[in-house]
Amino acid sequence: MHETHRDWSEPAFLTSGPVTEDERAAAREAVRAALEGTRETVRSVRVTLSVIDDPSLPRPALAQAVVEVGGGRLRAQAAARDLTEAIDLLRRRLSVRTACLRAG
Numbered sequence: 001m002h003e004t005h006r007d008w009s010e011p012a013f014l015t016s017g018p019v020t021e022d023e024r025a026a027a028r029e030a031v032r033a034a035l036e037g038t039r040e041t042v043r044s045v046r047v048t049l050s051v052i053d054d055p056s057l058p059r060p061a062l063a064q065a066v067v068e069v070g071g072g073r074l075r076a077q078a079a080a081r082d083l084t085e086a087i088d089l090l091r092r093r094l095s096v097r098t099a100c101l102r103a104g
Contacts, residue, residue: 017051040070
């Protein structure tokens with residue numbers, strides 16, 4: 001079994017709109033949970049959190065992660081009614097991509 005390697009300590013964040021520190025922390029933990037058990041070296045993580053203040057939009061919150069891992073890149077994103085939901089969907093989608101990486 002391979003040991004998990006991580007060269008990143010803190011994701012690089014890009015935010016737009018009213019994003020709280022708690023939402024940034026939730027995204028950080030979601031990405032860490034999704035990458036748990038990755039055998040490849042995680043070189044960098046970029047997280048984008050965006051909220052458009054427009055009540056007419058059905059999904060104004062966006063959470064996205066781009067992870068440089070091993071020799072490739074994993075990308076996942078989700079749009080939702082609020083950032084809490086978008087971050088949860090992001091975690092799930094990134095977990096699936098990480099599982100595919102482990103299986104491949």
